[in-house]
Amino acid sequence: MTVEQPQSVHMLLLQQKRKKYIFLVLYISLGPEKVSNKYLMYAFLSVAIFVLYHLKYVFKKCVFKCGELCYFFLWADYSIILLVRGGNLSGTHSYQSLVQSTFGQIGYVIVSALQFLYPFIAMISYNIITGDTLTKVFMRIQGVGPGNILTERHFVIMMSTLLFTLPLSLYKDIAKLGKVSLLSMLLTLAILITVVVRAATLGPQIPASDDAWVFARWNAIQAVAVMSFAFICHHNSFMIYGSLREPTLSSWSLVTHVSVGSAVLVSAVFAAAGYVTFTGYTQGDIFENYCRNDNLATFGRFCYGVSIITTFPLECFVTREVISNVFFKGELSNTTHVIITLVIVSAATALSLSYDCLGIVLELNGILSAIPLMFIFPAACFLKLSDGRWFRGENLIPSIILAAGVCVMIIGLIMMVLFPQDCSHGAEMFYCTVSNTSVPSTTSPNTGLQLMNATQNTSIF
Numbered sequence: 317m318t319v320e321q322p323q324s325v326h327m328l329l330l331q332q333k334r335k336k337y338i339f340l341v342l343y344i345s346l347g348p349e350k351v352s353n354k355y356l357m358y359a360f361l362s363v364a365i366f367v368l369y370h371l372k373y374v375f376k377k378c379v380f381k382c383g384e385l386c387y388f389f390l391w392a393d394y395s396i397i398l399l400v401r402g403g404n405l406s407g408t409h410s411y412q413s414l415v416q417s418t419f420g421q422i423g424y425v426i427v428s429a430l431q432f433l434y435p436f437i438a439m440i441s442y443n444i445i446t447g448d449t450l451t452k453v454f455m456r457i458q459g460v461g462p463g464n465i466l467t468e469r470h471f472v473i474m475m476s477t478l479l480f481t482l483p484l485s486l487y488k489d490i491a492k493l494g495k496v497s498l499l500s501m502l503l504t505l506a507i508l509i510t511v512v513v514r515a516a517t518l519g520p521q522i523p524a525s526d527d528a529w530v531f532a533r534w535n536a537i538q539a540v541a542v543m544s545f546a547f548i549c550h551h552n553s554f555m556i557y558g559s560l561r562e563p564t565l566s567s568w569s570l571v572t573h574v575s576v577g578s579a580v581l582v583s584a585v586f587a588a589a590g591y592v593t594f595t596g597y598t599q600g601d602i603f604e605n606y607c608r609n610d611n612l613a614t615f616g617r618f619c620y621g622v623s624i625i626t627t628f629p630l631e632c633f634v635t636r637e638v639i640s641n642v643f644f645k646g647e648l649s650n651t652t653h654v655i656i657t658l659v660i661v662s663a664a665t666a667l668s669l670s671y672d673c674l675g676i677v678l679e680l681n682g683i684l685s686a687i688p689l690m691f692i693f694p695a696a697c698f699l700k701l702s703d704g705r706w707f708r709g710e711n712l713i714p715s716i717i718l719a720a721g722v723c724v725m726i727i728g729l730i731m732m733v734l735f736p737q738d739c740s741h742g743a744e745m746f747y748c749t750v751s752n753t754s755v756p757s758t759t760s761p762n763t764g765l766q767l768m769n770a771t772q773n774t775s776i777f
Contacts, residue, residue, distance in 0.1 A: 388540060391691065391717055392547050393576045398694040398714060399553045400568050405701040410554045411693075418697045425642075427693065430685045432638040434548070435631035436664060437681040442481075442628045443668030444677060447473045448601045449617040449624075456614045470669050477665050480625050485632040485657050500626045503619035508586060510616030511602065515589040518606075522747050525596025541682030541728045542675075547579070548686040550694060597745060601674045607748035635660050676736060683728045691721030 399411065408414045416424040447469030454466035465471050484496070557568050591598055594605045603620055606613030636656055640648050648656065671677065695718035699711055706715040 388543055389547070389576060389580045391720070392544075393572055394713060395691055395694045395717055396550055396553055396572050396576070397565070397569055398698045398717075399550055400557050400565060402694065402697040402701055403554055403557075404565070405698070408554075409558060411550065414554075414697055415693060418700050423693075427689070428638055428642050430689050432635050434681060434685040434689070435634040436660070437677060437685070439628060439631045439635070439660075439664040440668045440671070441674055441677045441681070442624045442631070443473050443477070443665055444672060444674050445601055445624045446476050446621055447668070447672065448674070449603050449621040450476070452603070452608050453614055453618045453621065455608055456611075469672065473665060473668055476621075476625055477661060481628040481632075482657075482661050484626070484629040485661055486654065487629065488653060496626045500623040503623045506619045507616050507623070510612055510619075511586065511593075512589050513612065514606065514610075515593045518610075519593040522594060522597070528595035540724050541679045541687065541732075544682040544686035544690050544724075547576075548690045550689055597747075599675070605745055608744060609748075632657065632660055632664075676732070679728070679732055683725055683732060687721055687725045687728070691717050692725070695721065 399414065402418070403409060403414050406414055406417045408417050412424055412427055415427045419426075450472050451467045451469050454460050454464070454472070455462070457466070460466050557563050560567055560571065590602050594602075597605060599605050603613060603617045606616070608614075636648075636653075639656055639660075640646055644652065695714040698714050699706060699718065702711060702714075704711050
């Protein structure tokens with residue numbers, strides 16, 4: 317990314333990174349003349365995809381007490397404000413320029429690399445989700461059996477790439493995807509309804525896993541990594557700050573508190589609905605948990621797959637912009653534009669064909685890119701620019717955030733290697749069949765029969 321501050325809210329969106337939810341607040345405070353419905357639509361879509369879906373997996377990894385969960389979000393909220401304070405101290409107006417002025421060119425290179433890595437890994441996760449969800453949708457088509465090519469995830473990923481994500485990613489102007497994003501937003505609402513309805517109708521039929529409601533488990537750090545991936549939104553902070561009518565620290569703090577608080581409230585409800593339904597059996601991709609003969613879940617899978625496919629180009633644009641700004645000074649010829657897009661999409665597709673465990677991808681992205689960008693760099697920049705000693709006065713909280721970020725990153729990486737996540741790898745969950753021997757002893761034959769009845773012909777439409 318370039319050090320110069322982008323001059324429009326449009327570039328703010330295109331350069332991406334998870335502050336898009338704050339547009340909901342900006343739309344109210346600034347009015348539609350500064351933040352259009354198109355950007356509001358992108359904001360909602362981004363939050364739904366990244367925050368809502370992934371937090372159900374967080375609940376599986378570590379069922380936090382509410383107070384402990386709030387600590388994480390308070391740290392995230394505070395670190396956003398730290399960025400602006402650091403910018404005021406250094407006289408800079410973007411994340412990249414702040415890091416460059418504080419840590420030199422090496423800092424700028426590292427931040428640019430992380431900005432590339434974050435959306436690129438997200439693209440990999442999108443392809444994994446597409447392969448997981450659409451194969452089960454095709455299975456519900458009459459005449460399509462388990463051996464059909466439409467049920468092969470590699471084929472589905474390749475075809476979705478060639479027919480949809482690659483052509484859409486070739487656009488230079490992401491605004492041309494406005495109507496597609498509107499469709500994705502509507503589909504996302506349908507997915508929310510699906511998960512909440514199934515929490516009420518299917519959840520009571522599924523036996524809870526062992527220690528389903530044990531709080532603050534030993535692998536909590538792995539959950540923090542996924543939460544960081546879901547809630548990182550720091551890269552657009554300066555640009556949004558500059559878009560405020562009154563760009564003061566107090567007004568920025570208010571916008572940050574309301575935006576992060578709203579995101580936490582909505583996502584917590586959605587994540588809780590997913591975890592309450594499946595408890596410890598929750599997969600990284602929530603739709604891997606629903607039975608294949610569940611008509612409502614099939615509808616949700618279809619909506620999920622389409623929304624994911626139409627979000628993929630947004631991430632591709634970000635990765636391409638990083639390469640453009642770092643290596644080509646922001647200018648790409650048509651030929652170079654196509655070549656870079658092909659390389660990015662091909663690399664993401666190849667990796668998604670090799671790995672099918674979404675939880676690992678989410679955790680990896682959180683550890684390697686989200687945690688440094690969310691906790692380490694904001695706190696480190698502020699501490700280097702401010703007066704006073706660490707862990708003293710106003711430097712106390714930034715020092716704690718920095719230390720916690722470094723510890724979580726190191727320990728999380730070690731735990732990810734030593735304790736890799738389990739995946740269903742497309743297998744039907746035990747509660748979807750009566751005769752499956754993996755049903756725990758707490759599940760009686762009557763319960764299995766109830767499960768079958770609950771998951772067959774259950775569409776509410």
